[in-house]
Amino acid sequence: MAWFIIDGVTVIDLKISPLIVLSFNLPAVSASSFYSTNLVANLAALLGVSSDMIRRVDIISANNNRLVNYLFYK
């Protein structure tokens, strides 16, 4: 959901692109497992997509649904 506050002379171009959001439940491992330089390339290869398609990867705690950290953001 996007919110905008505009005045009378503001023009906003909205560029829309269909989005896939995958949420993998993973067992107890150290988050450090994912801090590799080729994380995105590995995920892209696994999922069968181009690396360019992956825009954001982050970790969310399963306990409280809280964002733990971004791993990648484009």
Place this chain on the structure above:
Amino acid sequence: MNHCLLNSRVYRRQLSTFTLRIEMRFDPLSTLSSNSTNQTEQILNITASIINRYQSKQLQSDWLNYPALGNSPPSGLSIQEPLNETTVPLSIIDRIEIVSLPSSCREQSPCSIQPVLVAYDSSGNIIKKLGSNSQPWQIVATVIGSSNVPLIGAIANYTNGQTQFTSFGFPSMGTYQIQFSLVLPNGVNRYFEIKEIFLIKICFFSSFIATSSLIVSAPSLSVTRATLAGKQSNQVTVVSINETFNISVVIVDSVSLYPISNIHWRNFTWSATASLYIFSEYNPKGSLIRTASSSIIIDANTGIITATNLAINQIGMYILSITLTSSNGEYSFSVTTSGILVIENTSK
């Protein structure tokens, strides 16, 4: 610009369990064009591929090929599909079972009781969704030992926790044993896995589809003779005196009123006659006129039978009776049309 964030504090952190969330999309197009349709189609195909691989357990197996991803396959996957704002957990298929057998089947028409199959996960829970929203998995019925028998409505989507057969039926009388098996949507039984930048591995699901728990057989069932009726397929409500008109009818199953598409099964040919329906009293005085160009047209492709260039020569309300007869005399039945109001010729 890419940002890969690394936080040393988090680096040491041992999590209990967590969710790895990945957002994927193409670059937005600068203008709307046919490319936007292609882009949407591509992302829907990618979505279907990921879901298919996860629900068939292939993705979890492939995960182990990437040690950098933690060596432990995911225990669950939820997905928010393109053009949809809800996130749905996915189940992994274990088996399919027949919940309701097809029954009350007559040749050339849908069985009165349609088959229902349900997919279960390994815990015995019913799976609500198989495949993506745009490309759900399907279940196809075939005749055991005669896979070339052209069953009617033999493929159904799996959605809302069960198969959605609506027109399953048999082409002719007899005893049949059928089996149901899974097919991936659009006849696609492969997915693409990018191994390296220029190497695309084509993987096949065929071994998965051939899994015995994903094929189930039904007991033998009998298909009885067709019971037929007719139904008017065009509307003629008001005509002027001597104005020509056409009346079309289709042959239908008398129970379901489902149109018989192959009217020449068992090598039948059909003849038809049109006449005025005779009321018990108060019949109008007009007659049905067949002109020199009147004819009966039987369209084998659509199953529509049309009496052409008819006319009525007096005002009044009329109903026509179209009698259809099969070539061997096995079937003969009449179709009564809706009322036709004949009025004075307005050009006078």
